[in-house]
Amino acid sequence: MPLPRASESYYQTHPTQLDQKMQRGYLIICDSCGAIESPSVKFRLCGGCATTRYCSPDCQKAHWPSHKAVCQHTAAQASTATKIASVGEVDITKTLRKFTSAHSALLGWAGFQALQLKRIPSNVRRNALLLELSYRDHAEWLRRFSIVSTHIVPRTYIRDPLVVNDIQRREERCRHSGGIGTLVVILQCRDIAQVMPVEVDHPSKISWDEREDWLAVLNHFIESGRTDFKPISTTARG
Template sequence: MATYYSQPAAANYNTAPLHPQRQRGYRICDQCGTVETPAVKFRLCGGCMTTQYCSQDCQKVHWPSHRIICQHTQTQVKQASAASSGYADENVAKTLRKFTSAHSTLLGWAGFQALQLKRVPANVRQNALVVELSYHNHTDAHRRFSISATHVVPRTYIRDPLVLADIQRREERCRQNGGIGTLIVIIQCGGTSQVMPVEVDPPSKIGWDSRDDWAQVLSHFVESGRTDFKPISTTSRG
């Protein structure tokens, strides 16, 4: 069974900061940590189409360390595409990648709620959220998947050594910046899967409400094709 693991640039889905220059509610450059803003539009790596950079210079500097995981990701994409011939869309791996990008905030929030990180921050080091999808040949690209099941699994569910090494690198960076670690969300459709790491701030800095209905919220936004999800908060920091 072919498995596709991608390593998107770390995204921190947290509350608005007191200082804009330290904002952690958006994606960050995988080389220098610059926050993506309307004035600083990120560029994707042309090989894996997942890692993001604020400039071509950062992309060049990061390439020596990114090369191995980038080439590995490209190989997995090709294998997953070949194995997905049972679906109407032969490019299901690429479609899954676009789906993950479009719903990144929603998926990160669902993982935060599923692992109950507000109550038990240590869960970020032990468990991961698996989101199983069903594929539909819909004319609207944002409605080609629906949620078939969700599971909380041990982090040992991931066994690819290159993916694990990339996650470890992100965790070390997150903790150096004061975070609690990297939340892992695994999105699966048939034999194709994508790993989404999310660097998480301490719960004391996160104003999201704890929600027990996260699975229903996830299904609603995915199946309706909505990509405008925003976390709900009742605190002044949210």
């Protein structure tokens, strides 16, 4: 049976806890001035869409006229999805949002491996990683989702014009900053989907190994509820 298309969108930001850009493999860029986050200066997160970051309150204020449309659109979709997805006292949308945030480093790494970006960087502009999830009751909220299946889907899978345009904007900004574009990971549970964009640095600057067992690693961390994943290099060349 074909999977339903991703109709609900939630932009999840990239993690900032990794201290080396070479280790994390993605770029965190101020949406207003284009500055790149450094270990000594942490950027501010937009509280509306929970995806865009700014280097200062002034940049956040200056960018609001441009950011307003996609910010309010994303927040409204999340609110609508919450009303639909709440079953009994279980809010699937809210839990999926927290789950995505907690596993953002892991999910970005899995997308990088699944799309083989180390060898074929152009895949970042053509395809996306889709994770189909199942939900279960569990005392630990981090262990309420399991991966049912994974798919490499064309980027045209995402049809929301505002989301598509925002991903394209991020892609152009990332390439301007020396990266290769925006990796897209889609998490889908029932009729709820969340889109996680990751602005990827150039593969030559990333010290990760290529891992054919990425799905096993992904499953291990998700099933165990672990959130301490960090991509590492186990070879001299990475």
